[in-house]
Amino acid sequence: MASVVEYKGPKEGYRCGYCDSPAGKVSSGMWAHSMTVQDYQDLIDRGWRRSGKYVYKPVMNQTCCPQYTIRCRPLHFQPSKSHKKVLKKMLKFLSKGEFPKGNITEEPMDSQMDDAAVDDFALKSKLDIQSDHRPFDEDHNKVVESEVKEKEEDLGAKETKELSQSYTKKEKLGSGEPSSSVKVVPTVPNPGKGADLSKPPCRKAKDIRKERKRQKLILKSQTDKLEGVQVQHEPQLLPSEKSKLNQPKSIEDFIFDTLPEDAAHRLEFTRFLCSSPLEAENPPNGPDCGYGSFHQQYWLDGKIIAVGVIDILPYCVSSVYLYYDPDYSFLSLGVYSALWEIAFTRQLHEKTSQLSYYYMGFYIHSCPKMRYKGQYKPSDLLCPETYVWVPIEQCLPALENSKYCRFNQDTKAVDEEQIKELDRLRVLYKRTIMPYNIYKKRQKGPSDEAVVQQYADLVGQTCSERMLLFRS
Known part of the structure; x- marks a missing residue:
């Protein structure tokens, strides 16, 4: 071959x-x-x-x-604050059915398909999926294919926007789109009287909470002694156990966390080989799914909401692009799918040690x-x-x-x-x-x-x- x-x-x-x-x-x-x-x-x-x-x-x-x-x-990836926000949002939606508060706006994504291929051929083929689930082209299961969107979300956009608005006021066009000649007017704080020297200095909320907790423990200990109750101390944790508790949560803690039996929603994944120039291979020392191009399907309560196209190669998982249902853009599916594919790469690495990278396409500074x-x-x-x-x-x-x-x-x-x-x-x-x-x-x-x-x-x-x- x-x-x-x-x-x-x-x-x-x-x-x-x-x-x-x-x-x-x-x-x-x-x-x-x-x-x-x-x-x-x-x-x-x-x-x-x-x-x-x-x-x-x-x-x-x-x-x-x-x-x-x-x-x-x-193998060394740790989710950022923005990543954890997306993971928590998905977890709350699945377990409790909670929707994000405030205005739900789709995070910006690059709708441009990578690059010269657009003029050489039109990538408009339907997904060639064989599945026991309901047909892909049902109206309620339809994933938008007219916009083949690569996972190009500006992850920090929302936080940056909220932060900048607290310091600046921006004039916008009537259409809601930012103007190329936007005027930024600094907000001048009102003059104050300065610190009140007759009062103690301000303390951090974290320190106040710690102090309250310490006072409660002292009060409880004294109450127990007065009532003749023998105080039972919690067993001391070993240093190794303490270090585990102090470690930040990994992606797996969010993605593979067991949902309660009464969870509001169920998110499932299925994987199918798809049409591609890559020849599928399944060597004995390779991953269980083999090498090749795959459609990674995201099913929510039996309804398909996104399809990620990935290439599984000898040393990496390469992200190609993502189809998704815009009705679920509030879940930040571009970010979530990227994090899921990173976790998936870690899983493949456990079976195939040389497969240890996640390729995200191109970075354009x-x-x-x-x-x-x-x-x-x-x-x-x-x-x-x-x-x-x-x-x-x-x-x-x-x-x-x-x-x-x-x-x-x-x-x-x-x-x-x-x-x-x-x-x-x-x-x-x-x-x-x-x-x-x-x-x-x-x-x-x-x-x-x-x-x-x-x-x-x-x-x-x-x-x-x-x-x-x-x-x-």
């Missing part, structure tokens, strides 16, 4: 969905007739990404919004609403020149100064997969597999060596020798 690809070459001068430049996007692409999971793993580790069967790579030093491959390290991916920590960005992973904290200062950056600080480092022997590249020509040096002798017409060299430089030496480049 070998990957068969048809190189389409560079493409430039089309609209960017991030900065809205009419002709700023530049990328190279190829059509994958079939692809092994190992080849795709190696390609995404060189900055490639698939959208359906179209696999593309942004030309980083030319495109208007450089897209850096980002991966999270789930020049687009503010795309920076949220950096909040899934710890995470790394891929150096666009040497293809080594660098912690995102080390990359951010450089990205503040320039949209395009080389992250590898070693000036002597080069791409270890750079092409050294083009003749060893494999070609599929007239239904025959042959090395490139043989193909050149049989080729009729003008030489295509410049195009083949360009393809080889992009995929690297190893993939060029494994994959079959279709030539007509």
Whole structure:
């Protein structure tokens, strides 16, 4: 089994969905007739990404919004305050049926499908799902497919907005959309009289609660002694037990927490192989579900509310995109599904130790609403020149100064997969597999060596020798 690809070459001068430049996007692409999971793993580790069967790579030093491959390290991941807020919201909804208080507004998501594939083919195919559940296309089970939304939620937007409103007043357009020339008027505090020196200084609420609790314990102890009751002290915890109690909750504590029997709602998950260029594999040392592309379905009380498309590869779970029912946007399904997939990656790691990363697609620092991916920590960005992973904290200062950056600080480092022997590249020509040096002798017409060299430089030496480049 070998990957068969048809190189389409560079493409430039089309609209960017991030900065809205009419002709700023530049990328190279190829059509994958079939692809092994190992080849795709190696390609995404060189900055490639698939959208359906179209696999593309942004030309980083030319495109208007450089897209850096980002991966999270789930084994060391701890949910942030914003993440826990989403997890708690889901838990309350499932267990008690509680809806979020206040105005329910959908968190912003990027409705742009990743990238050059939009012009090469329309990814509008229905989900090819075989299931014992009710049909997917029933009206009450319909998931919005007209907007294929990648999980690109601005996780801190709501908290930031509330915080800024307490300090500023913003003028908005009548439509409710923020103007590009918004005036920010600082709120000046009213003059005060200063601290009252006749009164004790203010104390923190936490300290006051501790003091009250201590007073109650003293009072209870004294009451017990007066009544002749023998006070029974609670058993002392061992240091290891204390440390466990002090540890912050993990994602599993929220997601896999057992719901009460009388829970208001039930959220279930099912997984199905889906149409993809990736060839499904199920090796004995791999995960139980095997490798390949999957539809991860989210069923709420027997009704499908979201479908996440993921690729399970030898070293990672790669998030592709998410369909979801907008009626349930109050549950922040984009964030919740990302956290669930991180927890799922941890589960797979227990069976397959080398599978230990969660790939979130592209990080685009020049687009503010795309920076949220950096909040899934710890995470790394891929150096666009040497293809080594660098912690995102080390990359951010450089990205503040320039949209395009080389992250590898070693000036002597080069791409270890750079092409050294083009003749060893494999070609599929007239239904025959042959090395490139043989193909050149049989080729009729003008030489295509410049195009083949360009393809080889992009995929690297190893993939060029494994994959079959279709030539007509």
